[in-house]
Structure formats: C-alpha cells, structure tokens
Amino acid sequence: MMSLIDPRELRSAFGAFITGVTVVTTRDSSGSPIGFTANSFSSVSLDPPLLLVCPGRFLSSFEVFSNCSHFAISVLAEGQEQISNIFAGFKGDRFARISHEADENGVPVVSGAAASFSCATEQVIPAGDHCILVGRVIGFSHSAKRGLGYSGGHYFSLGMERAAAEEPGQRQIAGVIVECEGDVLLHKADGGYRPIQIELDGSVPIRTALADHLSASGLNVTLGRVYSIFSERKGGRRHCYLLASAKGSDFPGCERVRASRLRELEYESPALRDMMTRYGLETQTGNFSLYIGDDQQGDIHSQD
Numbered sequence: 001m002m003s004l005i006d007p008r009e010l011r012s013a014f015g016a017f018i019t020g021v022t023v024v025t026t027r028d029s030s031g032s033p034i035g036f037t038a039n040s041f042s043s044v045s046l047d048p049p050l051l052l053v054c055p056g057r058f059l060s061s062f063e064v065f066s067n068c069s070h071f072a073i074s075v076l077a078e079g080q081e082q083i084s085n086i087f088a089g090f091k092g093d094r095f096a097r098i099s100h101e102a103d104e105n106g107v108p109v110v111s112g113a114a115a116s117f118s119c120a121t122e123q124v125i126p127a128g129d130h131c132i133l134v135g136r137v138i139g140f141s142h143s144a145k146r147g148l149g150y151s152g153g154h155y156f157s158l159g160m161e162r163a164a165a166e167e168p169g170q171r172q173i174a175g176v177i178v179e180c181e182g183d184v185l186l187h188k189a190d191g192g193y194r195p196i197q198i199e200l201d202g203s204v205p206i207r208t209a210l211a212d213h214l215s216a217s218g219l220n221v222t223l224g225r226v227y228s229i230f231s232e233r234k235g236g237r238r239h240c241y242l243l244a245s246a247k248g249s250d251f252p253g254c255e256r257v258r259a260s261r262l263r264e265l266e267y268e269s270p271a272l273r274d275m276m277t278r279y280g281l282e283t284q285t286g287n288f289s290l291y292i293g294d295d296q297q298g299d300i301h302s303q304d
C-alpha cells in the first residue's frame with residue numbers, strides 16, 4: 001500500500017517540536033565506550049524513576065544499545081553544540097575528542113553537562129525504525145547550567161537570547177541571516193546589501209516579530225539561534241541577528257548570494273560587513289559563533 005506520509009515532510013514536522021540535546025552512552029561487550037546524540041529523550045516517571053530515549057536501527061551501535069544492561073544520558077549545556085556534532089557524525093573515537101568522566105556503573109558521561117542520568121535498562125520496546133529504550137534512573141546530577149536547545153534542525157541558546165536580545169523598551173533592528181542550499185538571502189538597498197531585517201521598539205519579542213514578518217512576506221523560513229548582537233555607538237539602536245534556513249525557490253525582494261561570495265559585497269555598514277564575512281567563513285566549517293558587543297568592538301563566543 002502506498003503511504004500518504006512523506007518521510008521528509010514528517011521529519012520536518014517532528015522538528016517543529018523544540019527539544020534539548022542529549023548524548024546517550026554505554027559500553028560494548030569489549031568495554032569500549034560508545035555514544036550517540038539524541039533529542040528523543042523524555043522523562044517518563046518519578047516513582048519509579050524512569051526515562052526514555054529512542055535509538056534508531058540505523059545506528060552502528062543499535063545492537064549494543066538494545067541489549068545493554070546500563071546506559072547514561074548527558075543533557076548537553078549551552079555551548080556544547082560541538083559535542084553534539086561529534087556524537088552525531090564523527091566516525092572515529094568520539095570520546096577522545098571530549099572531556100568525560102565515569103558514572104557509578106563505569107559508563108562515561110559528558111563533563112560540564114547540564115544534567116546526567118545513570119540508568120539500568122528497564123525495558124526495550126521495538127518501535128518501527130527505532131526502539132524505545134526505557135531506563136530506571138539509579139543516579140543523577142544536575143548543575144545550574146542551561147540546557148542547549150534544538151529546533152527545526154538548529155541549535156539555540158535560550159539563556160543568551162533572553163539575556164541579550166529581549167530587553168523591552170529599546171529600539172532595535174531584528175534580522176535574519178537566511179540560508180538556502182548554500183546561498184544567503186539578502187536585500188540590496190541604496191547603501192549596499194543587508195540581511196532581511198525589521199525595526200522594533202522592543203514591545204514584541206524578537207522571534208515572534210521576525211516569524212510574523214517572514215510569514216507575512218511569504219517566506220518559508222525556520223528560525224535558528226542568535227548569531228550577532230551589537231549596539232550602535234552613535235545611533236543607540238541594538239541589532240540582533242538570528243540564523244535561519246529557508247525552503248523553496250521564490251524569495252520576493254531578496255537576492256540569493258553564494259556564501260563564498262559574501263565577503264566581496266558592499267554592505268550598508270562596516271558592522272554588517274564584518275558579520276557577513278564571519279558568516280561566510282563559518283559556513284565552511286559549520287561552527288557558528290556568537291558575537292556580542294557594539295558596532296566596532298566585541299567578543300566572539302565560540303559555541304564549541
């Protein structure tokens with residue numbers, strides 16, 4: 001029977017559910033540590049203390065996880081995107097690249113995580129192309145750190161956004177650097193290029209205002225995390241730019257520019273030129289940092 005469900009669309013729809021990011025770990029029969037990144041984590045029960053995560057059958061470690069007696073979940077903290085990327089894609093020794101420690105069962109947990117849970121396997125339930133691994137929590141720890149967020153295929157850091165981007169009562173420019181298949185969508189005005197942006201008075205949260213503006217402009221865009229926050233030394237306005245990705249081919253009023261060409265363009269201001277040049281460079285590695293400062297000087301926060 002032909003399925004009416006398009007798996008790609010379904011994956012995008014599932015991606016609308018905002019989650020945290022975890023690394024699931026155990027040891028194989030030879031004692032080697034193994035792990036993968038998962039956002040299918042959920043708390044289940046307080047009494048008895050249970051949680052779940054869903055390993056996919058496609059994982060090289062699927063057999064090990066579906067037969068393990070113990071496993072651990074590390075809830076990644078803001079700034080640990082790189083650890084998520086390592087446990088989602090790196091094919092060598094993932095543990096050699098991060099700092100970790102052993103829990104009470106000898107299972108490695110990620111150092112500096114927002115929380116970690118040591119579990120004994122309670123149940124393994126087959127579920128389509130995944131299984132549901134239910135763990136009984138036998139030990140846990142948590143810190144004051146905020147968890148890393150994940151939505152629509154992008155990481156975000158709610159803490160930094162809240163602290164820096166959503167201060168009411170201030171005039172601000174809210175913008176998005178929208179990526180589409182290796183291109184970036186830009187507006188060309190008289191003074192040069194600039195990302196899609198709007199001016200706000202601070203009464204509406206930036207994300208809400210941008211999402212409304214983009215959908216009113218007919219753009220199918222998924223907003224990601226904050227990329228740059230800077231204030232004008234002279235004008236007094238604050239600028240906040242988010243990363244975003246777009247689907248489709250029709251982008252009214254926008255020009256598509258290859259990311260590799262971004263540093264060649266003329267921009268409306270030196271601050272925009274610096275930001276777009278940094279973005280062009282960072283697309284080569286996929287490690288996007290966060291700039292916080294003013295339009296002349298500031299700090300680049302690595303998200304590793």
Ligand SMILES: Cc1cc2nc3c(=O)[nH]c(=O)nc-3n(C[C@H](O)[C@H](O)[C@H](O)COP(=O)(O)O)c2cc1C
Nearest residue numbers: 036037038039040054055056059060061087088089
């Ligand atoms: C944010 C994020 C969440 C993920 N969540 C899951 C998940 O819940 N279950 C899963 O099986 N894979 C998930 N993956 C994919 C796995 O991490 C990835 O396929 C795995 O590390 C590949 O490991 P392997 O090379 O050992 O097969 C996720 C990846 C990312 C980036």
